[in-house]
Amino acid sequence: MRKFASRAFPTAKQIYIPKEGTCPLGFIAGGAHSGVKKEFNDVAVVLSPKHECTAAAVFTKNKFCAAPVQVSKRILKESKGNGYYGVIVNSGCANACTGDAGLADAQVMAKHLTNKPVVVMSTGVIGQRLQLDKIKKGLDAAVANAGSDLAHWQSAAEGIMTTDTFPKLISREFKTKTGSYRMTGWSKGAGMIHPNMATMLSATFTDAKISSDLLSSTVKFAADRSFNAISIDGDTSTNDTYVVLANGASNTEIKANTLEYEEFKKNLTEFSIDLAKLIVRDGEGATKxxxxxxxxxxxxxxxxxxxxxxxxxxxxxxxxxxxxxxxxxxxxxxxxxxxxxxxxxxxxxxxxxxxxxxxxxxxxxxxxxxxxxxxxxxxxxxxxxxxxxxxxxxxxxxxxxxxxxxxxxxxxxxxxxx
Amino acid sequence: MRKFASRAFPTAKQIYIPKEGTCPLGFIAGGAHSGVKKEFNDVAVVLSPKHECTAAAVFTKNKFCAAPVQVSKRILKESKGNGYYGVIVNSGCANACTGDAGLADAQVMAKHLTNKPVVVMSTGVIGQRLQLDKIKKGLDAAVANAGSDLAHWQSAAEGIMTTDTFPKLISREFKTKTGSYRMTGWSKGAGMIHPNMATMLSATFTDAKISSDLLSSTVKFAADRSFNAISIDGDTSTNDTYVVLANGASNTEIKANTLEYEEFKKNLTEFSIDLAKLIVRDGEGATKxxxxxxxxxxxxxxxxxxxxxxxxxxxxxxxxxxxxxxxxxxxxxxxxxxxxxxxxxxxxxxxxxxxxxxxxxxxxxxxxxxxxxxxxxxxxxxxxxxxxxxxxxxxxxxxxxxxxxxxxxxxxxxxxxx
Missing domain, CATH: 3.10.20.340 (ArgJ beta chain, C-terminal domain)
Incomplete structure (x- = not known):
């Protein structure tokens, strides 16, 4: 029952919105309306309360790199990709070109739910300060709304939308010789999509267990063939981030130099390509x-x-x-x-x-x-x-x-x- | 009396179409309708029947360089920029991606009026052969229509238009200490305008006397600051050509390392910038x-x-x-x-x-x-x-x-x- 179902999506795009799917163990996802945008969800969280995650990410190469990107980069560097609690996002305000004040805002946002490492993402209008009070309350509401069903994930995927016309969400299960793992991911971005990278936010969450170092090289490989291979209009933005979090809740471990790893790499790359393609499917005004x-x-x-x-x-x-x-x-x-x-x-x-x-x-x-x-x-x-x-x-x-x-x-x- | 006045131009663009002006001595210009395009002039000639010209040009850097560009480049190389009779142009067919047959067509076009060196230009649809019979008759008609008034030059400028909404023509007179010289030039190009260079055709004719070597370096300087500094949509075409012909009919000589040369260089650069700006003024669908x-x-x-x-x-x-x-x-x-x-x-x-x-x-x-x-x-x-x-x-x-x-x-x- 999706009590938070809040909006209609174009009929032509319905085929891209999954109606069922198995989500990775141990994660909860949720979205909420903070009031920064006039209507609809504008914050999202995906958290792993019981299992700390490894994390790897690629970020925009724009010299005007937004405050949340700077903060997320620093957290990733300091944590070496270990001990992650989750990902938190707001839409409607990009917190870009906002100077030291904006940087402080992004830090407050990153610390609001936890002291553990998180990835913080913002998307929306450039050059305006975050409305922190609204966003904090919105994040609390998103946590209160959070759950582990696909509908909860969709609510989170809706919270990161800007000019997107539908939420971009994929969920898949993969078998290994000895077990299985799942991936659920979402992406957003309509205009300004071009390699390296572009008001493009995406995150994939898996319950596989994989070291942060191995995850890091895998994410770079996947990004070059997916998010860095799409273009809507050639503009690249201040805020782009693609992150993968692995919480190990499935107990299926992926080790370097194994057949399982080669499978995982292939699976993550194809998964990323499909998430990237969804962005193109929703290119602003696109008909083809x-x-x-x-x-x-x-x-x-x-x-x-x-x-x-x-x-x-x-x-x-x-x-x-x-x-x-x-x-x-x-x-x-x-x-x-x-x-x-x-x-x-x-x-x-x-x-x-x-x-x-x-x-x-x-x-x-x-x-x-x-x-x-x-x-x-x-x-x-x-x-x-x-x-x-x-x-x-x-x-x-x-x-x-x-x-x-x-x-x-x-x-x-x-x-x-x- | 413009007996060949054939079409109306947008009211908003009328301010860019000169109503009077002094054209360089010794040149005649003319346009005609060959029938390649459904209506309006689609061929143009500017000739210097009594005074051989020096010539210098810059061409597209597109690897798919059209047949007329290949032919014009070869003629310029063989002639070393001396002995030129004029410039001949057709619009409606770009004679690009037409292989050896297209190359032969461009050569026939180049030889139709004279055995002297000419610059040959084509603009229009890519991948179709020239309708040589129509174009030959059209060129003969353009010569028959040709004259030395500004109206004749405008008729020629109309003959090179494709999606342009108005003919782009500038005429100026410059005084030196001992005499004077004139420049008249036209340009075309609406879509596909971007540096290096883009379905952009332009030619400037002057009755100054200047060596082909000196003219060559001056044209490169001017092009970098004019035609290579405009952009409509970032695409660069197979046919772009900017050429300057000097016939010396004014007897005003421009020699290297003189004050007159510095003035000439400045004048030609500003003249080229203004011709290039006219192209932007007519960017496809442009409102600003x-x-x-x-x-x-x-x-x-x-x-x-x-x-x-x-x-x-x-x-x-x-x-x-x-x-x-x-x-x-x-x-x-x-x-x-x-x-x-x-x-x-x-x-x-x-x-x-x-x-x-x-x-x-x-x-x-x-x-x-x-x-x-x-x-x-x-x-x-x-x-x-x-x-x-x-x-x-x-x-x-x-x-x-x-x-x-x-x-x-x-x-x-x-x-x-x-």
């Missing part, structure tokens, strides 16, 4: 999901540079919005990516991810090839698009996930503060 | 002109990198469109520009170029400062905006000129080919 895959590069970095250039081209993104298979703009973006490509070796395939049988080899070895406007129109009528570039220079590849650029994107962002 | 000035940088390059990051941020550009003085997004862009800035030293001024008395010091030494929504609203009600960033790290500065991101931008680019 676009997977850009660049193959045949000399290195992962060069492949990613080409993919990123296409993913951030407003001309490519408006063309897809207009259902125009404008391969010229894609090829043009490949040409100015800064990577030393050979035009005569470039190939471009355009297909539907929704209906993979719809595919065109639009550009072959540097020249237009299978130009078929009818098939192109059919591909672009489906919601999920795959753009595949072959560079013909090597064996490496990289992917970016992005969305189209719509009238709605302009409306949302021209009018964010009002 | 934005000058971004970054000061206090360690180098020109770092200043430009910060300015360029702000100029290409969709969040900044939609905020300005929404008349929102969202300093947070500007500061955020400074933070992720990749330049090693010190947050506590960053200052931001926001003012109107239209009414310079309207100004706010929004951000002072790393914190929000003069936040006054009333004044901000007044600034954003004016069409020309200045965003000034102080980095506090050095003495260098750079400017970028850009425009806002509107619903109209999305409409134009979602629907370009239909």
């Amino acid at each position: 999901f676009i997977h850009i895959k660049v193959k045949g590069a000399k290195s992962f970095e060069e492949a990613k540079q080409v993919a990123s250039t296409i993913a951030t081209s407003p001309l490519v993104k408006t063309a897809i919005y207009g259902k125009d298979a404008n391969w010229g703009r894609i090829v043009c973006a490949v040409g100015y990516s800064g990577v030393d490509i050979t035009p005569e070796k470039v190939n471009l395939h355009f297909s539907s991810l929704t209906k993979p049988e719809l595919s065109l080899h639009l550009f072959k070895n540097g020249s237009p090839f299978e130009i078929n406007e009818d098939v192109a129109a059919k591909i672009l009528d489906t919601p999920d698009i795959l753009i595949e570039i072959g560079l013909g220079l090597g064996e490496e590849e990289a992917s970016m996930f992005t969305c189209d650029f719509s009238h709605e994107y302009v409306s949302i962002n021209a009018d964010y503060r009002s | 002109f934005i000058h971004i000035k970054v000061k206090g940088a360690k180098s020109f390059e770092e200043a430009k990198q910060v300015a360029s990051t702000i100029a290409t941020s969709p969040l900044v550009k939609t905020a300005i469109y929404g008349k929102d003085a969202n300093w947070g997004r500007i500061v955020c862009a400074v933070g992720y520009s990749g330049v090693d800035i010190t947050p506590e030293k960053v200052n931001l001024h926001f003012s109107s170029l239209t009414k310079p008395e309207l100004s706010l010091h929004l951000f002072k030494n790393g914190s929000p400062f003069e936040i006054n929504e009333d004044v901000a609203a007044k600034i954003l009600d004016t069409p020309d905006i200045l965003i000034e960033i102080g980095l506090g790290l050095g003495e260098e500065e750079a400017s970028m000129f850009t425009c806002d991101f509107s619903h109209e931008y999305v409409s134009i680019n979602a629907d370009y080919r239909s």
Whole structure:
């Protein structure tokens, strides 16, 4: 029974909101409305009251790094990723560009529920002070509301939303030879999503047992292939944080150099990619999901540079919005990516991810090839698009996930503060 | 009498279209409708029948460099910038990504009027072959229409338009101690405008006399401060070309290491900046002109990198469109520009170029400062905006000129080919 169900989400997004799932043992999650935002949940907590967690995180590289990021970084450094109590979040105010006063506010927020290490996150408008009184009361209410059902987790996921149109939540269970562990995670972020990283908050919680050092390298690997591979508009924010907490409540231990670890790494990476994709699914004003895959590069970095250039081209993104298979703009973006490509070796395939049988080899070895406007129109009528570039220079590849650029994107962002 | 007047231009843009002016001696200009585009002029010529010209040019750095660019580059290399007859242009078809056949087409186009060196330019849809028969007839008609009045030059400027809403033409006369020279230039480009360089075509013609070597270094200097300092959407195209032709018909000679040369360099740079600004004035769907000035940088390059990051941020550009003085997004862009800035030293001024008395010091030494929504609203009600960033790290500065991101931008680019 979700007594805290507070809002409706778009029908088209309902398929992305899980209706059932098993959550990791030992965690409780909750959201509440503190009053910083006019309505709806605007604070969230996920806590592990009985089992201290190991923690690992990646943070924004923006030089204007917000107060909560500075505080969370310092706590992570001092604790070496051990002894964590949980994650606490507020939305509506980013506590960024708020100077020393903002830093003190973030510290108060971090200490409000516990003296143990926590990750503190904020998202919302930049340059305004936190309304600490409201947030403290809100956090208390979130704790009072907290529980271990999926509905409690959803309430927390709702508490971190800003321009998001639906809560982003995934829950999965994994078997090992001797036992099992679970992961539940949420993410948020609609505008300003771009690698390294962007008003993107995400956290994954698992009841596996894993050392903070091993968790740390795993989270970095996963982030490069997930949250650092998505782009809505190329802007990167002051507050981005992706954190993973492991409380060991399942007694399933993941040790380095084992088959279990390789499985865990793969599972966490796929889990992170799926959380990241949910953000793209909710790109501000997005009508299409676009997977850009660049193959045949000399290195992962060069492949990613080409993919990123296409993913951030407003001309490519408006063309897809207009259902125009404008391969010229894609090829043009490949040409100015800064990577030393050979035009005569470039190939471009355009297909539907929704209906993979719809595919065109639009550009072959540097020249237009299978130009078929009818098939192109059919591909672009489906919601999920795959753009595949072959560079013909090597064996490496990289992917970016992005969305189209719509009238709605302009409306949302021209009018964010009002 | 403009017998070839063929179309109406927006009332708001009329102030940018010159009604009178003195054009350089010895050149004739003309436009015509070849039929590649449904209506309006789509070819243009500017020729110097009696005086061979020196020429210098900068071209796109896109790896998919279009056939006309390849041909023009080769001609410039072989001629060493001497003996030029003029510039010929078609619009509606970019002759890009057209392989060897497209290269042959561009060569035919280049040879159609003369065996002397010419600059050949194309702009329009990528990946389609030139309709050479139509273009040849169109060029003949443009020559037949050509003349030396400003109206003839405007007809030529109309022939290079694609999504441009008005012809971009400037004409000026400069006095020297012993004589005078004139410059007339046109430019085109609306979407895809970004440094290095972008479906941007421009040409300036002068009756000064200057060696091709000296002209070459001057054009590079001017381009870095003009066409390489504007951005509409960050995309750079396959066809960009900026060329300057000097026919010496005025007998006013510009020699290296003279006061006259310094004046000429300054004049050509300002002239080029003004031609480049006209392109921004016509940014697809633009409602605001934005000058971004970054000061206090360690180098020109770092200043430009910060300015360029702000100029290409969709969040900044939609905020300005929404008349929102969202300093947070500007500061955020400074933070992720990749330049090693010190947050506590960053200052931001926001003012109107239209009414310079309207100004706010929004951000002072790393914190929000003069936040006054009333004044901000007044600034954003004016069409020309200045965003000034102080980095506090050095003495260098750079400017970028850009425009806002509107619903109209999305409409134009979602629907370009239909």
